[in-house]
């Protein structure tokens with residue numbers, strides 16, 4: 001069970017991110033690695049297609065970082081990690097939120113010699129729900145290093161002005177370009193911090209923190225990560241903006257008659273009042 005200290009919460013508020021160890025144990029790392037191999041071959045345990053399948057073994061560009069979003073719907077080993085109540089609690093404590101739901105997960109695999117993911121601010125893609133805030137927990141499935149393209153953050157950038165999404169996300173030539181332009185607008189020299197942790201460790205980041213990851217220049221080391229992107233438990237759809245950012249995909253779960261974000265698709269992991277979406281446990285224990 002993961003628990004934050006007061007110091008860690010203070011440090012997160014100051015920096016816009018927090019680096020931690022021991023989010024998952026070695027057995028879980030091994031299990032997830034095996035599930036990643038299956039998912040990228042199109043072998044989905046539950047039979048359900050993840051919401052975004054950006055890379056598959058038969059068709060994917062071998063120079064790109066492999067990505068699947070909402071692997072939890074396809075695979076219960078993924079779900080058992082990203083639907084954890086203690087991670088939901090940690091996110092709520094960092095955000096000062098009443099509770100946490102999953103918005104999406106990211107299943108990411110950056111093999112040796114593959115390309116970067118562009119710097120961005122997560123909150124810039126979220127006009128389709130309100131409050132438009134995301135807070136994320138990034139979990140390494142390999143020992144991570146700067147040369148193997150680990151995630152990197154700009155310290156204090158959650159306090160910068162808000163930028164709109166721009167440029168190519170997957171494999172851009174200059175992956176820091178839009179962050180550097182934003183830094184110039186702020187009149188500051190960006191301080192970049194690499195998340196270098198043993199497998200099973202990782203980080204939390206604020207939705208306005210600039211982050212991305214470089215080329216994996218290592219000879220043979222993969223850099224895999226599982227990410228829980230979480231929203232507040234009390235979010236709702238914004239009908240005027242359903243097609244914006246990631247809303248063009250995730251607004252498909254909007255109910256016809258109201259703006260409620262349905263727990264079946266965005267389960268609540270933890271709230272201060274002790275609530276957790278009841279169906280989660282059934283789902284996690286099914287064969």
Ligand SMILES: O=C(O)CCC(=O)C(=O)O
Nearest residue numbers: 117138151212213225227
């Ligand atoms: O793992 C990476 O390379 C970047 C992931 C990312 O953008 C995120 O977790 O928000």
